[in-house]
Amino acid sequence: MHWPLLLALEAAWAGLGQATQHYPAMWGHYDVCKSQVYSDEGLTWDYMACQPEAADMTKYLRVALEPTNITCGDPAETYCALENPYMCNNECDASTKELAHPPELMFDFEGRNPTTFWQSTSWRKYPKPLLVNITLSWNKTIELTDDIVITFESGRPEQMVLEKSLDYGRTWLPYQFYATDCLDAFTMEPRTAQDLTQHTLLDVICTEEYSRGYVWKYDKTVRFEIKDRLALFAGPRLHNMASLYGQLDTTKNLRDFFTITDLRIKLLRPATGATMVDENNLSRYFYAISDIKVQGRCKCNLHANSCIFDKEKLVCECEHNTTGPDCGRCKRSYQGRVWSPGSYLPIPKGTANICVPNNIGPVTCNCDPFGSESERCNATGFCKCKSGTTGKHCSECLPGYLWDSGCKSQVCDDELLRCQNGGVCLSNLRCQCTVGFSGVLCEKPHCESEAAGCGGPDSARNTSCPSSAHLLLLLLALATASCWPAAL
Known part of the structure; x- marks a missing residue:
């Protein structure tokens, strides 16, 4: 560690005084996640469960469109304004950069003039539905922390569905339905996020709030209200996060509701601005999106404080001896107990639930x-x-x-003659060793004195070699042993 950094840390700790004396030792598991904050007691460490900072997740996604040829400009096409069917001077041409509207323009920096946006082909094949699927994929599990906001450059669609996947696009679930008439489009009563309660938070609703066709100054966005749902537990200004964290910790369905690997925007019917479609001016009807915002964080199961974008992929920098894309398992040598996600409980500091070495627990x-x-x-x-x-x-x-395919109590036998160095097997239970050897199988030379060649300067060399006297005693013992049957 650099000396200036070390001195700074020592000074910071010295300034904490008694304010940190009450921190339990277990919070040391969150050393990598702590941060310095100012409180009434002065500068203190704030220990919280490990999770990456929330960020703009559109920087890390891949986008796919269905049909693949739904983007305008091939061939070049002229469009009319929705509110003025006689104003048809908007051109889309994929071969010209200034006139092209590719999908990546849904995620570029906004604030330019003129605005950049993706645009679909017009509704040339009416009355066949103009259907578009826009799929956003992260190849990583993420947790949503703020509203999903889709900004349309043209009129907002009259029918649309937002879907989510938790298994990388293999299966899909509806998040919310949008329509000018929910009963007519989806046979659902219209509701809003404000109608939800703690008990109905997970309900999938259809809302008519974002489906007016005409483009007014503040009527370009379509939202999926994450914050309104979080506020049902955390309060209107999300001031009581402890209550929310407690719910997330103990209710898997609630955690899963805010967790995704992919999002899909299903555009089912473009804005028409009227009850009837003008078949003589079909170039008025299309989809155009200038911006999509998805705010969230990598899901790391409260075992990582940061998430990096490496080789076109988001990766949790796992702590607590965990590993895997979501820190979802213990490292190979740290499986002394079953893996568990980190916990927000006890509020407000949480429990790390670290993976322990194999020889512990x-x-x-x-x-x-x-x-x-x-x-x-x-x-x-x-x-x-x-x-x-x-x-x-x-x-x-x-x-x-x-050991003999398990531990056998019969250490020796007369047939296998396991006893070494002249040892004799007694009742299949133990070896009776000759003078100069010991051990279960008489495998260890036994040194009695330096005179016998042990313990002196050359003991390392002589330990396995008995003295002349020992050899004489060994020969006598062997001769005696060989005479036992005759004596008996």
């Missing part, structure tokens, strides 16, 4: 199939070892037992 790594009653650990999280077996995986033997 209940074992979940496999049990030895020979030494354990089962290859899986029991309800307590430990392997249940067979008699004579021990160890975390039941793969080690207790003293007096020998």
Whole structure:
């Protein structure tokens, strides 16, 4: 660490005084997520559950359109203004940069003059519906934190559906329906976000609030009201986030509601500005979008404080010994207990739920199939070892037992002659070792004194080599052992 930074940190800690003495040690798990804030007590550390900052997520998406040839300009086409069918001097030409309206213009910097926007082909094939799917994909799970806002350059569509996916576009669920007439378009009673309560927050509604066709100064946007829904728990100005976090922590359906991997905008009917479509001026009817805003954060299961865009992909920088795209599993050597997401509880500091090393806590790594009653650990999280077996995986033997596809109490036998260095097997239970050797199988040379060649300067060399006296005693012992049957 650089000395200036170290000194600055020491000075900051010194200024905390007694204000931080009450912080539990467990909050140290959130050291990577803490930030300095000013309070009544002065400069203090604010420890919170780890999650990346909310950001403009349109910087990281991929956009796809269906049909693929729905963008205007190929061939070049002239358009009329919706409010004035005789004003037909707007041209779209994909071969000319100044006249092209490709999809990426829905996400570029706004504030230019003239405004940039994507535009569809006109409703040339009326009465066949003019249908467009705009799919926004992140290849990453994200959590929405603010309203989704779609700004139309032309009139807002008379019928539209916003859909979400939680599985990278394999399946889709409706988020909200939009229509000038909800009953006619979707057989749904019209409602607004203001009609929702804590008990109906997850309801999918149809709203008529954003479907007026004419383009007025403040009537260009279509919203999906994230903040109104969050406010049902956090208060009108989101001042009580503790209450919201508590709900998110304990209610999976609520968390999933604000979580997406993809969004799809289904444009079903363009603005017509009237009850009837003017078939003589079909170039009046099209879709044009100047801006889409999606505010959110990478979902990292409260195990990361930052998310980076690496190789065209968003990646959580996982903490707490976790790994995976969403920090959704423990690292290989940190599976001492089952993975769990971080928690906002207890409010307001949360619990990290870090992954612990394999040698701490209940074992979940496999049990030895020979030494354990089962290859899986029991309800307590430990392997249940067979008699004579021990160890975390039941793969080690207790003293007096020998491994042989499990721990066997018969250490030796007369046929296999497991006893080494002249040792004799007694009742299949233990080896009686000759002088100079010890161990379960008489495999260890036994040093009694320096005179016997042990403990001196050359002990490293002589430990496995008994002295002349020991060799003589060994020969006598072997001779005696060979005579036992005759004596008996």
